[in-house]
Amino acid sequence: MAHSQSLSNDSWLHFITSNPRRGCKYLGFCACLAFIFLSLTWLRDDERPIDKPLLTSTKPPANIPFKEAPVSSPDSEPGLEDAGPILNNLTVAFPPLPPADDEEYVSLCLAIKDQPGDLDEFLAHYYYHHGVRRFYVMDDGSDPPLSYTPNFGIPPFAVPRSAVTFTYIPRVPDRPQPFQHTIYADYCVKNFGERHTWMGFFDADEFLEMRRATTLVDWLHQWEKNETVGALSVNWITHNSGGQQKRPQSDTRKGFRRCVVDRPDGRNADEENSHVKSFAKTALFDGVNSVHNMRTAYGTVSVGEKGDECMIKRVPITHDVWALHHYSVKSREQFLEKQQRGSPNNHHAAGEFWDRIEDADDYECPELASYVP
Numbered sequence: 001m002a003h004s005q006s007l008s009n010d011s012w013l014h015f016i017t018s019n020p021r022r023g024c025k026y027l028g029f030c031a032c033l034a035f036i037f038l039s040l041t042w043l044r045d046d047e048r049p050i051d052k053p054l055l056t057s058t059k060p061p062a063n064i065p066f067k068e069a070p071v072s073s074p075d076s077e078p079g080l081e082d083a084g085p086i087l088n089n090l091t092v093a094f095p096p097l098p099p100a101d102d103e104e105y106v107s108l109c110l111a112i113k114d115q116p117g118d119l120d121e122f123l124a125h126y127y128y129h130h131g132v133r134r135f136y137v138m139d140d141g142s143d144p145p146l147s148y149t150p151n152f153g154i155p156p157f158a159v160p161r162s163a164v165t166f167t168y169i170p171r172v173p174d175r176p177q178p179f180q181h182t183i184y185a186d187y188c189v190k191n192f193g194e195r196h197t198w199m200g201f202f203d204a205d206e207f208l209e210m211r212r213a214t215t216l217v218d219w220l221h222q223w224e225k226n227e228t229v230g231a232l233s234v235n236w237i238t239h240n241s242g243g244q245q246k247r248p249q250s251d252t253r254k255g256f257r258r259c260v261v262d263r264p265d266g267r268n269a270d271e272e273n274s275h276v277k278s279f280a281k282t283a284l285f286d287g288v289n290s291v292h293n294m295r296t297a298y299g300t301v302s303v304g305e306k307g308d309e310c311m312i313k314r315v316p317i318t319h320d321v322w323a324l325h326h327y328s329v330k331s332r333e334q335f336l337e338k339q340q341r342g343s344p345n346n347h348h349a350a351g352e353f354w355d356r357i358e359d360a361d362d363y364e365c366p367e368l369a370s371y372v373p
């Protein structure tokens with residue numbers, strides 16, 4: 001949209017300044033006209049909300065309880081309607097979308113509980129902006145199960161149900177706590193690993209950004225043949241609440257646009273962004289060390305974007321090729337809900353963690369705010 005706008009500006013300018021029938025005395029007048037016209041156009045552009053296409057969508061605001069699917073038994077799950085024809089119009093997507101990974105070269109495995117709205121945004125982000133076509137959702141006892149949700153995605157951008165494989169893990173009395181990431185990552189690789197060259201282990205509050213022309217799939221291809229590399233890790237960019245008490249009306253990527261600096265000083269200082277998450281080569285996966293780090297087999301190692309070996313943390317922190325935006329607290333309201341829900345990875349004392357993120361120096365980081373869908 002922005003492109004066609006600037007093109008038409010250029011042709012106006014061209015028409016006005018190059019029309020040979022105008023004499024020199026009209027040049028000043030024409031230049032003045034052009035200036036006014038361009039100013040008006042630019043002004044209109046500035047006023048246009050960056051996410052205009054979403055304003056016309058039919059998605060209810062995130063704080064309205066999600067419409068529940070007709071409750072059916074797990075046995076009838078295969079009979080659920082698929083998303084059907086995809087009603088999107090890819091020409092409004094931003095930035096331009098990469099090709100679909102139809103071979104399912106890379107897949108994502110995540111654990112989640114009771115967050116259908118978050119799952120919507122997560123799936124849409126990776127499906128459209130990274131071409132991912134296979135998601136393994138380990139449902140940590142959601143009520144109702146997330147697989148009962150009929151459609152995913154951000155309208156009008158549906159994510160076909162056929163791209164999502166659900167596994168439901170009921171919470172039983174002897175497992176009241178969230179199940180551990182060690183279980184879900186092992187489960188994903190053991191059951192589905194052979195179908196993919198790479199598998200990524202992210203959470204629903206982590207959104208990947210590729211910062212160069214390279215797509216995710218191309219980037220992984222570049223590392224596939226390197227026999228010393230078993231996993232590829234990406235540093236976090238941690239977003240704070242931006243001072244928001246309440247859940248924003250917009251989606252997460254638009255709602256939180258401030259990030260903690262890589263190297264905060266002072267009290268509570270911790271290099272939050274030194275943490276990494278990983279894509280592992282499924283053939284070399286040897287188990288889980290932590291949510292941040294997978295063990296890799298045959299003497300292979302995990303490396304960061306510069307080929308440097310790393311484990312749970314990676315310092316110096318760099319985000320040249322890619323970055324993993326981590327919405328770790330969101331608004332105060334959402335943070336408290338998250339504590340209530342219990343996260344498989346959350347071993348922080350709640351108050352201390354909030355203070356650490358909120359007290360650190362921060363900066364504007366709107367990179368993902370203009371993404372559609």
Ligand SMILES: *[C@@H]1O[C@H](CO)[C@@H](O)[C@H](O)[C@H]1NC(C)=O
Pocket residue numbers: 088089090091
């Ligand atoms: C998408 O929108 C563009 C511009 O409005 C239109 O020309 C095109 O036909 C649409 N494509 C689909 C698949 O609806």
Ligand SMILES: *[C@@H]1O[C@H](CO)[C@@H](O)[C@H](O)[C@H]1NC(C)=O
Pocket residue numbers: 226227228229303306307308
């Ligand atoms: C493979 O990656 C390692 C670690 O970054 C690097 O040192 C080595 O040069 C790479 N090998 C090839 C063949 O590119």
